[in-house]
Amino acid sequence: CGHDxxxxxxLGTAMILSRLKEDLCGxxxxxxxxxxxxxxxxxEMIHEGLLENPKVDMAMAAHVSADMPVGKLIIQDGPVTANPDFFKLTLHGKGTHGAYPQNGIDALNMGVQVYNQLSSFVSRLxxxxxxxxxxxxKMxxxxxxxxxxxECVLEGTVRSFRPEIRQQAKEFLENSCKAITQLYGGSYDFYYEALSFPVMNDPAVTQKVREAAAKIVGEDGVVSQFKKFMGGEDYCFVARAVPSTFLYVGAMNDDLFPPMPLHNSHFQMDERVLAQTAAVLSQSAFQLLND
Incomplete structure (x- = not known):
């Protein structure tokens, strides 16, 4: 996912700004x-004082993107990542000899029906x-x-942007388990984990970062409207605490590597993006502090 x-x-940003520290107003x-x-x-870092002593007034972060070529930056207002939720549904039946299914409660059959029911959530509800x-x-x-x-276990994920949708999906998952297991005489265990929240970009900070980034990649290199990223990001905790922006950095070069998605073992990036992004973050920090 580009952590390296x-x-x-x-580190490059730290090197650049350390050389300019006498010129930074903050x-x-x-x-x-x-x-x-x-x-x-x-x-955890926030609870341990990350944003205090000295107090942090603004924040920004950059994440590699597999959707844009090197030289392009996605810097947009509003939510830029989703609620990343996970669920585990355990359906309990009664095992029996396969020649006499009437003597048991087929958990796999219940699992298949729950699976089919869940597929209608996005399209119909x-x-x-x-x-x-x-x-x-996973099933x-x-x-x-x-x-x-x-026994049958189903595991998966829900991605959304609004708390109402998150709650609706959670209720639909449990109600589906309840209805199907009651129909066949089984039972279920329900686990739902809401890990974090969407990353929300502050419009004022985001606009200043756009202006700074344009000095590095040009105005044509800054994309201010793009599809939302359905992945989750725990940088959301920083963004909920202080005005912030989270930008995506295009790193693809089809002439060098075949396009691959994030979280793929064959994902590669054009390493020119490293110096470019360090320059963008440095320019942004300089302008945010000195304007």
């Missing part, structure tokens, strides 16, 4: 956090104008080819 690049260009903190994918590292994803990513049942499964 993120670390490298922040302080700059450089945040290297643990447990971004876990997540929770940002929240959510507003078409709401960006929402519900994906069942396990049974231990033998000759026995009816006594």
């Amino acid at each position: 690049a993120h670390t490298t260009w922040l 302080n700059v903190k450089f945040m290297f956090q643990p447990a971004e994918e876990a997540p929770g590292g940002a929240d 959510s507003d078409a104008c709401d960006e929402v994803v519900l994906s069942v990513c 396990e049942a049974g231990t033998s080819r000759g026995a009816v499964a006594g």
Whole structure:
């Protein structure tokens, strides 16, 4: 997901700004956090005083993008990442010999019906104008080819931007389990984890960062309207605490590498983006402090 690049260009930013520290009208903190994918590292750092002593007034962060070529930056207002939620549905039936299914309660059958039910959430129960994803990513049942499964586990993720949609999805998941297991005489365990919140870009800070970035990549290199990123990001805890902007850095070069998505073992980037992003972050920090 570009963590090596993120670390490298922040180190580059620290190197540049340390040489300009006599010209800075304020302080700059450089945040290297643990447990971004876990997540929770940002929240822990805030609880341990990251934004205090000296007090932080504004913040910014940059993330590599697989959707844009090198030289392009996505810097837009409003929500730029989604609510990243995860669920685990455990359906309990009664195992029995596969030759006599009437003597058991088929948990796999219940799981298949829950799966099919969940597929209707986005298409039939959510507003078409709401960006929402519900994906069942893992399903396990049974231990033998000759026995009816006594348990079925479904795990997956929900991505949304509004708290009402998050709650609606949670209720729909549990109600689906309840209805199907009651129909067949089974039972269920329901687990839902809301990990964090959308990253919200502050319009005023974001506009200043756009202006600074344009001095590095040109006005044509700054993209202010783009699709929302359905992934989650625990930088949201910083963005909820202080005015902030979170920008995406285009790093693709199809002439060098075939295009690959983030979280793919074959993902590669044009390393020219490292110095470029360090320059963008440095210019932005300089202008935010000195304007």
